[in-house]
Amino acid sequence: MATGFFTDTTICIGCKACEVACKQWNQLPGDGYAFTGNSYDNTVALGATTWRHVAFVEQMAPPEEPVGTSRWLMMSDVCKHCTNAGCLEACPTGAIVRNEFDDVFIQPDICNGCGYCVPSCPFGVVDLIGHADYPATRSFESDGRSTDDALQKHGGIAGKCTLCYDRQKDGLVPACAKACPTESIHFGDVDELKDQARQRVATLRASGVDAYLYGVDEDTSVGDLNAFFLLTDAPGKYNLPERPVLPSTHQRAGYTSAAIAAAALTLVGFALFRATK
Amino acid sequence: MSVDRDAARVPIAPMHDAGVIDAARREMRDLAPDNARFGVAGVGLPPRDATTYYEQPLLKKPHWEWEVIVYLFLGGIMGGSGILTALADEHGEDAELGRNARYVAFALASTCPVVLIKHLGRPERFLNMLRIVKFKSVMSMGVWGLIAFSLPATAGATAQAARDGLLPKQLRFLRFVGPRAITNPLSAILGAFIAGYTGVLLSATAIPVWAKGKRHIPAMSACSGIAGACALNALLLEIGGNPNPVTRRRLERLELVASLAEAAVILDFRRHAGTIGDPFFVSKHGRKMEIATLLGGIVVPSLLGLLPFHAKWKTSLGSTLTLVGGYVLRETLIEAGKDSADDPRAASRQPE
Secondary structure (H helix, E strand, C coil), X not given: CCEEEEEEHHHCCCCCHHHHHHHHXXXXXXXXXXXXXXXXXXXXXXXXXXXXXXXXXXXXXXXXXXXXCCEEEXXXXXXXXXXXXXXXXXXXXXXXXXXXXXXXXXXXCCCCCCCCHHHHCCCCCCEXXXXXXXXXXXXXXXXXXXXXXXXXXXXXXXXXXXXXXXXXXXXXXXXXXXXXXXXXXXXXXHHHHHHHHHHHHHHHHHCCCCCEEECCCCCCCCCCECEEEEECCCHHHHCCCCECCCHHHXXXXXXXXXXXXXXHHHHHHHHHHHHCC | CCCCHHHHCCCCCCCCCHHHHHHHHHHHHHHXXXXXXXXXXXXXXXXXCCCCCCCCCCCCCCCCCHHHHHHHHHHXXXXXXXXXXXXXXXXXXXXXXXXXXXXXXXXXXXHHHHHHHHHCCCHHHHHHXXXXXXXXXXXXXXXXXXXXXXXXXXXXXXXXHHHCCCCCHHHHHHHHCCCHHHHHHHHHHHHHHHHHHHHHHHHXXXXXXXXXXXXXXXXXXXXXXXXHHHHHHHHHHHHHCCCCHHHHHHHHHHHHHHHHHHHHHHHHHHHHHHHHHHHHHCCHHHHHHHHHHHHHHHHHHHHXXXXXXXXXXXXXXXXXXXXXXXXXXXXXXXXXXXXHHCCHHHHHECCX
């Protein structure tokens, strides 16, 4: 069974309980107290130790328009757990795997921090955990945590949403979905979630809301997303790519072009080194 | 500047009194500083039709610093030197070149892994790279390519050292470990892969400027690697004494062809990439690349090569400039990738 998230942005209230629940369950360090001044979003983006991020878009009407035409869009962003995952394909150690729940998981004891998954994610999700993110002076072993956990906490490896692999193994709902007070974050079997989401889109459209699904039935090289979204504006406004492209689709052209260049110059070299004095 | 507090105060109005709120919003706009970045109400809010999320980057930057730049540069020269071992006419004028190129290939094949391991977030786990062979991962292919290349490079250099009498008497038998008829072609084939794959490593990512160059960056890497190998070997032969003038001319000519091909690919990339190529061409990195790579690394050495006389300084200067140009090309590629990741518009509609 493939599990995933259906995040319905129309009922998100931007409370960030998902961000907090994720940090708590996964024992991730805080993001500091930066103030962006952009909107009620001071987390800014997903990161190596920030696995849920609530985007908060303020769309204020120009003063000429009547009151009531301004609106807020809130979206709890997360790793998409793509059908064709760029990070998984790029990983040279096999640290990034697809687990039994069909989710993309980084094995923290295998990853050696080469960083190739970072530019290979078309959604800008995965990042390297800095050694400074976790104070080295803390003794993790004495906290009674597992060695794997301690290894991860010392940084230097890639980090992203695990879709609460540990909780799923125990039959629990991921922390973010559990904490969401409006059930904007639905967790479950992806096929069932898709049916539910299509119905929700139909309901919203019937009542005049321009809603659509992001990451379902789209013709992109990353395929369907295990964590997909119901949006009411263009993807770019939520900082999602309009058209994500799977990086490995560039390989054939690249290898061909390199081979042609190298072979042509080698042939020229043969001619030069054999025929000239 | 003093602010008139009464004028700045926003009137408090019942929510239904639209007229008062509109007036307040107009007032806020009028009071906003002229340099307010966004504009509807003039109070720092983005317009409703803003196409990005507060101009925040959509992609993550590659965490690649000098180690990776040095590797891309040295890897190109290493691969090119592998090709040169096969090109050199060992029974004729190029015996010195073959010997030199084998040593260079071996030295770089020993250095590159160290630099690569240094760049890992967890260097003590570098052996995890050898858990699997993964054709879909360009980095996995590169690791195995590097290991494969180091075999004929090491065998060839060991045999060379035995022939040169650099090894103790008991180890002289090692001159049979690397027959040139086998190590030279293998070095050439694997070297061609190494010189070119470093470009694929960059272009097979989501970074817009790299992805846009999926055909150009691998080709320019291969060309630059071969030109750099010609330059480094010519420089070392020049430093080592009086190289055979025929070998020197051959190296100069191959370097000229490779450099001109590299320049053609770079210029075609500029035309092809459009605004997505701006981080590579139109930026402070771009200016450095134009001066150090196109002008200093390609045009000047080519013109020096046309001078109708030979001088040690001419070869040395031309070769050094070519090498600097090759390094700056790799540096610019990496830095441009980081800048490109910061551009949410380029990252939104990703190059196919």
